[in-house]
Amino acid sequence: MTLLKYCFYIILSVQLSAAQHKDAVVKYDDSVLDVKEISENDLETYKTDDDFNYVEAVPEDNFIIRAYNRFIEWLGNIIREFFEAIFGVGESQGILYFIFNVLPYLILAFLIFLLIRFFLKVNSRTLITGQKETAGFQFTEDEQIIKNEDMHALIDNAIAIKNYRLAIRYYYLLSLKYLTEKQVITWQQEKTNEDYITEIKSEAIKSNFKNITRIYDYVWYGEFNIDQLRFESLKIPFESLNNSIKN
Structure with a gap:
């Protein structure tokens, strides 16, 4: 009885090994391919279809757009120069240069003018006390x-x-x-x-x-x-x- 079991196991192992070997064999596709050719006429149909137009539209460069872009650029420069003048990075220019470097002297000159005018209005007796x-x-x-x-x-x-x-x-x-x-x-x-x-x-x-x-x-x-x-x-x-x- 034991001998029969061993024989059964041997036969089963041989069959499984043969099945695995059979599955490992590569099969090549030898069917005939049907190649499709696209003519120029076929492409023209797609070229004229707006759904296939992937070109990015460039906005029209008119006067308003140019003026807006220049204003944004000017404003950005003013803000940059403002912070540069405050935090000491670089030197202020243009209107900020006038505000930070010229305007204080003009205010001082105006105050001196008011002071002189005040003393000129004082009567002569006070001037020669x-x-x-x-x-x-x-x-x-x-x-x-x-x-x-x-x-x-x-x-x-x-x-x-x-x-x-x-x-x-x-x-x-x-x-x-x-x-x-x-x-x-x-x-x-x-x-x-x-x-x-x-x-x-x-x-x-x-x-x-x-x-x-x-x-x-x-x-x-x-x-x-x-x-x-x-x-x-x-x-x-x-x-x-x-x-x-x-x-």
Whole structure:
């Protein structure tokens, strides 16, 4: 019985080995191929079909698109230069260069101009604080002097004590008084001489007033002492202007 089992196993193993060998044999396809040929006419059908058009459409380059692209490029450069200027990477150019490098100096110059204008509007007594006039003459406010009905007496008294600087000052204030009375200017304590020049409409009066203003600034604010001979020459433009205003 045992012998029969061994024989059965041997026969089964041989059959399985033969079957595996049979499956391992490569089979080649020897059927006839039917080759399809495409003619040029067939291709033309596909060329004219939009579904087979794979060319990327290029947008039209018109004025609006060019302007938009340039604006975006300009804005990008501005932003880049802005951050470069803030964080110290590179140097700012164009409008940012003006803002960061030029504008501060312009603001400073404007502030200096306002400061100078403020001091010019301060009355002359404040500008020469501590000075005393000779022979008992006390320096008074411009408004008080202009409203004094005896302005000529003040001029004569200043000449009598040889205080020619003070006489020139009174001559100038007398001119302001005449111009105010004739409504050529509107006198105010806080106004500057340049303000009065701007108000004068007559070119002849404006030219003469500019001349006496230059003399007044030179003698009074420049604190130049003048003698009698020089005074006699300097007072002529004042008297000429005052006479023309009164007439």
